[in-house]
Amino acid sequence: MTTAQANSAENPYPVRAVAIRVAGWIDKLGSVWVEGQLTQINVRSSTAYMVLRDPAANMSLDISCPRDLVHSAPVKLTEGTQVVVCGKPTFYTVRGSFSLRVNDIRAVGVGELLARIERLRKLLEAEGLFDPRLKRPLPFLPSTIGLITGRASAAEHDVTTVAAARWPAVRFAIRNTAVQGVNAVAQIVEALAELDADPDVDVIVIARGGGSVEDLLPFSDETLCRAIAACTTPVVSAVGHEPDNPLCDLVADVRAATPTDAAKKMVPDAVAELALVKELRHRSAQALRNWVGREQRHLTQLRSRPVLADPLRALTERGDEIERARAAVRRDVQRLVAVESDRIGHLAARLATLGPAATLARGYAVVQTAAGDILRTTAAAPTGTRLRIRVGDGAIGATSTGPTDGAA
Structure with a gap:
């Protein structure tokens, strides 16, 4: 190509030239293996058209394949099925659109899904998202509970019914979302952000019933796990049944084995609390009566002691001792005086006898x-x-x- 023929504002390419060049560049990519979730499956007479969505990002590819390839797939292809496809990127010059022409479809096995979940678990654990020190305590009596669950689901019924039976004044802010499939993660994350921003919501519950590994796959999604960790409102994960353990259980502040268990953990039982209050009142009253009785017995013992029963007794006894001592002293003095008087009398008589007057x-x-x-x-x-x-x-x-x- 000469310089005069170079592309410029004065020498622009026509649309067909650009489309042909782009198609040529894409055609050089060859076949590629791609993993994603299927959505918008549309099977026509000879060709099936689908969208392959990335579960961790808001990105997707249009794919097409022969109808027989869909029917002969190793698993039934439905909305949300995780697959690995092999196809050739194609650019359609007429419409200026990009798609992937698929010639092989393979389902992602449960073992591979579990291995990926385990790798993600180790990654999140290394980042500290499972650290117990980050767990926030649940409020004792939340005024409003944010509930994210499927529309008219058994999980919603269990949570609301059990919580209302335990504490009739409880209120719910319910957000119904998809709980499986390709749209589940995006809807749950959106509802989670909305409830977390609501100042009236004291705790958020993510609830759904049990299911297969593929059904619960959205609850082990990295985007959802990070969204839960970023929440400022305490989050309760009530996904599946006791054996199920998606990654959101590990990131959430509290893990409930079932939706019913979540309701029990979030609100106290009014009947049990009233019984506890009654018991505590009885115990406190009994303790007070025991204390009063003990103090009364102590006062009775103190009052029965001689020093308190007759406070002047000690003085009286000492007074009697003093009187006895005074009487003894008086007798001793009188006896001494008498003895000395007799001696003086004898001496006087002797003196008178021996004196000159006599x-x-x-x-x-x-x-x-x-x-x-x-x-x-x-x-x-x-x-x-x-x-x-x-x-x-x-x-x-x-x-x-x-x-x-x-x-x-």
């Missing part, structure tokens, strides 16, 4: 000179010495006539 009373006299000196010798009283003679009843004066013969 001697004078017996007829003796004491002769003193005028100077008061006791006359002891005759030489001390020469003739003319004035003397004082003391007798038993007084004293007389006398004059010495001198010594006389002692023989007289």
Whole structure:
């Protein structure tokens, strides 16, 4: 191609040239194997037209195949069937559309689905989406429960009936969505976001009954699991029955074995709560009566003690002891005084007996000179010495006539 023939604004390609070039480029891709979910199956006289949808993204491919290929498929092809197809990409120049012309259809086996779910489980677990520390507790009594479930399903009936029977005042914000098939994930994620944004909703329940691995496949979808983990409102997963364990059970804040079990976990039983309140009132009243009785017995014991039964008894006993002690002291003092008085009397009598007065009373006299000196010798009283003679009843004066013969 020369420079003059190069594509430009002055030398544009016609539509047919572009369409032919695109068809040529796509034709070079050859055959490819593609996995997805089937939807919009339309079987005509000789050709079947379907849409192959990516379950993890909002993308799809138009595919076509011979009618016999649909009828001879290893499984019945229905909405939501997971398949692997081999086809050649084709660009139709007349309509300017792209499609995949399929020449082989294979169903994805249960083993392969479980293996993929297990790989996704390990990935989400490594990212911490199953961490128990991220689990939010359920409110004790939610005012409004958001319920995501199939329209007129048994799961909806079980949740609403059991919850209302347990707590009649409970309210529901119900969002009916597809719970299996190609549209389930998108609708559930949309309903989940809507309920999570509602400030009146205290807890969200995702409920559906049991089913096969293929039926429950949307609840192990990565998009739904991440949407549940991103919710700020606590989420309860009630998908399937006890043996079923989709990945949303592990991401949710609470896993319920069945929709009925979810209703029991979300709201308390009014009858049981009233019975518990009655029992607690009885136990508290009994405990109070026991406490009062115990305190009364303790007070009775305290009042029966001598110190409280007769508070003045100790003082009275001590007063009696003091009186007895005073009487004993008084007797001892009196006895001591009497003894000492007798001794003093005896000493006085002895003193009186041995004293000069008693001697004078017996007829003796004491002769003193005028100077008061006791006359002891005759030489001390020469003739003319004035003397004082003391007798038993007084004293007389006398004059010495001198010594006389002692023989007289």
